[in-house]
Amino acid sequence: GQNIDQPTEMTATEGAIVQINCTYQTSGFNGLFWYQQHAGEAPTFLSYNVLDGLEEKGRFSSFLSRSKGYSYLLLKELQMKDSASYLCAVRDSNYQLIWGAGTKLIIKP
Amino acid sequence: GAVVSQHPSWVICKSGTSVKIECRSLDFQATTMFWYRQFPKQSLMLMATSNEGSKATYEQGVEKDKFLINHASLTLSTLTVTSAHPEDSSFYICSARDPDRWTEAFFGQGTRLTVV
Numbered sequence: 397g398q399n400i401d402q403p404t405e406m407t408a409t410e411g412a413i414v415q416i417n418c419t420y421q422t423s424g425f426n427g428l429f430w431y432q433q434h435a436g437e438a439p440t441f442l443s444y445n446v447l448d449g450l451e452e453k454g455r456f457s458s459f460l461s462r463s464k465g466y467s468y469l470l471l472k473e474l475q476m477k478d479s480a481s482y483l484c485a486v487r488d489s490n491y492q493l494i495w496g497a498g499t500k501l502i503i504k505p
Numbered sequence: 506g507a508v509v510s511q512h513p514s515w516v517i518c519k520s521g522t523s524v525k526i527e528c529r530s531l532d533f534q535a536t537t538m539f540w541y542r543q544f545p546k547q548s549l550m551l552m553a554t555s556n557e558g559s560k561a562t563y564e565q566g567v568e569k570d571k572f573l574i575n576h577a578s579l580t581l582s583t584l585t586v587t588s589a590h591p592e593d594s595s596f597y598i599c600s601a602r603d604p605d606r607w608t609e610a611f612f613g614q615g616t617r618l619t620v621v
Binding site for chain 2: 429439441483492493495496497498
């Protein structure tokens with residue numbers, strides 16, 4: 397079966413750095429996405445990786461290792477507004493998105 | 506970026522009635538739209554894939570007669586929850602794929618459905 401694993405909840409301090417990991421086992425791979433979702437709102441796109449390596453976009457970076465079935469989202473200079481759920485999703489061979497359960501990130505002052 | 510508009514944002518309906526949710530791609534033509542359901546503290550669950558001009562493809566366990574999907578144009582897909590029951594109360598989200606920007610899936614704002 398297809399499976400996406402990520403931690404349920406993480407806590408970090410304002411101004412610090414946090415890394416959210418995601419491991420996946422899917423039938424085929426056509427890219428990995430990270431989305432941010434605030435409570436009661438739809439997900440918003442953060443990053444996309446299809447090749448191995450690090451993609452940097454401002455305070456957010458995303459890393460992919462296809463051979464290990466592993467990705468992480470790195471958030472720097474954390475702000476209170478970063479408190480949200482972070483969803484990892486993999487596009488499989490049918491070009492459908494397989495979603496992780498999301499990681500709830502709690503930022504403390 | 507591409508914009509997907511979903512309406513209504515929230516709706517409360519009586520048990521046994523039907524509710525229609527609209528999903529529109531505002532600045533691109535979406536040949537494929539997706540309908541998700543999300544229960545509290547859970548991830549998105551794909552309900553069906555909607556292709557313009559053809560019947561939707563439903564995921565296993567999703568009742569096609571209860572969740573009617575219509576994708577009559579390249580910019581509009583609708584989800585109708587028929588004979589709604591309290592257990593249908595959930596957050597429904599649509600997304601659309603821009604064929605010119607296939608690296609992203611663009612989401613509507615979501616619809617909070619409460620059946621009383």
